[in-house]
Structures are given as C-alpha cells and as structure tokens.
C-alpha cells in the first residue's frame with residue numbers, strides 16, 4: 001500500500017481535503033494510508049519548543065534539528081523518499097509525481113517558520129521540493145498537493161480519467177477546451193465542429209486549440225514542444241539532437257527555465 005507519513009506541527013489539519021472526493025474514498029478503501037506525526041510530541045522541554053532564533057541573527061524562527069531529527073527517526077525506518085516541502089526546493093513536476101506514485105510512498109516534512117536547521121536536512125537526507133514559485137505559510141498545503149497528485153495515479157483510484165489527462169500532458173500541450181450540454185448557454189453555442197460527428201475534424205480542432213492555448217499561456221512548454229517535433233523531412237532538429245545528453249544536460253535546452261512543467265517526461269517517441 002502507498003504510504004504517506006506527514007510530519008507537521010499542525011497535525012489537526014490533516015487529512016483535510018485529502019479526506020474528501022477520490023483521495024478520501026481511496027483512503028477509506030485502503031488504497032493508500034496517511035500517518036500524521038506531530039513534531040511537537042518530540043520536544044523535551046516543558047513548553048514543547050520546536051523552534052529557536054536563527055544563528056547569526058535575523059527575523060523569524062528556525063525549526064530545531066534535534067526535535068525534528070527525533071520525529072523523523074521515529075517515523076521512517078524504511079527507504080521511502082524523504083521530502084521537505086520548501087519554496088527553495090526543486091520544482092515538483094508530473095514526472096516526479098509519477099515516479100513517487102509507483103514507489104512505496106513518501107515521508108513529507110512540513111517546514112514552518114523561516115526554515116529548518118540545515119543540519120537536519122543533510123543529516124536525514126531530506127530532499128527539498130517546491131510546488132511553485134510563491135511562498136506559503138508552511139509546507140502543509142504543499143504536502144497535501146503532492147499527496148493528491150500521487151494518489152490520483154494509484155491503480156483504481158481514478159479509472160480512465162487520469163490517463164486521458166496525462167496523455168494530453170505527455171505531448172507537452174495544455175488541455176483543449178471542453179463543452180457539454182446545453183447546446184447554447186447564455187447565447188454561447190458549443191463550437192459547431194464538436195457536434196458535427198466528424199472525428200477527424202474534431203481531433204484536428206482539439207489539437208489546434210491545445211497548441212493555441214499552450215503558445216499563448218506557456219511559451220516555455222511551447223518552445224519545448226516545438227523542438228521535439230520531427231522536421232518535415234523526418235530528420236530531427238538541432239535542438240532534439242543537442243538534447244540527447246539527457247536530462248539536465250543543459251546542452252541546447254530550449255526553454256530558458258526548464259522548470260516544473262507537465263511536459264517534463266518522455267515524449268511518445270522517447271524524445272524530449
């Protein structure tokens with residue numbers, strides 16, 4: 001069973017949204033498990049202190065390595081990845097989510113205050129992961145996001161829906177627009193092509209819309225997508241050849257910031 005162990009000073013906010021909807025049903029059905037560990041329970045003083053002032057001065061408080069170290073040791077006797085949710089972490093991608101979802105689960109440490117003592121990060125092999133370039137007040141919501149993204153991929157949790165969305169992302173394009181009845185809503189009709197019954201035209205329209213939205217909203221994904229397309233003569237582009245050094249080779253990397261993106265996974269031809 002896929003196991004999430006969450007270390008937090010706010011244990012009461014879990015499972016929160018993970019207890020509802022598909023993730024909640026899967027939790028109740030035993031498709032995954034959630035242990036929530038109160039870091040404060042590992043403090044030894046009478047005030048149950050988990051933080052202290054930063055060495056060298058400065059604002060805020062830092063999570064103490066001794067308390068957090070004991071909490072981790074009491075929780076993780078296995079080899080699941082140990083992640084620290086932090087805005088300075090490596091951006092979470094769909095590729096990473098997929099890799100985590102096929103594993104045994106994860107230990108998730110929710111940071112608070114100005115940060116976590118660097119020695120416990122090194123000493124317990126914590127890998128810092130960010131869910132985006134903005135700062136939350138703590139890692140709890142980020143941990144929920146990560147768990148939700150993994151759980152929906154577990155066998156039997158979502159049926160066919162997950163694979164459909166992932167297929168669209170695997171091409172490095174954003175999802176095309178969707179419509180459902182009524183045929184006309186507030187004077188806006190469903191695009192005629194979608195009710196034409198012509199599957200070839202529908203597929204072409206969806207492709208064009210996916211490309212249009214990707215180019216408009218995510219120039220980073222668009223450049224990457226375009227450089228992964230075969231040239232008209234069937235050869236591969238210079239960008240594709242240069243990219244053969246593999247992940248993070250940096251050579252010919254088409255996007256200025258190869259950051260968290262749904263296309264950060266192999267494309268169908270094994271090309272990126």
Ligand code: ADE
Pocket residue numbers: 085086087111129130131132133134135136137138139142
């Ligand atoms: N904690 C605070 N901000 C965060 C972020 N953006 N990602 C992960 N953890 C965080």
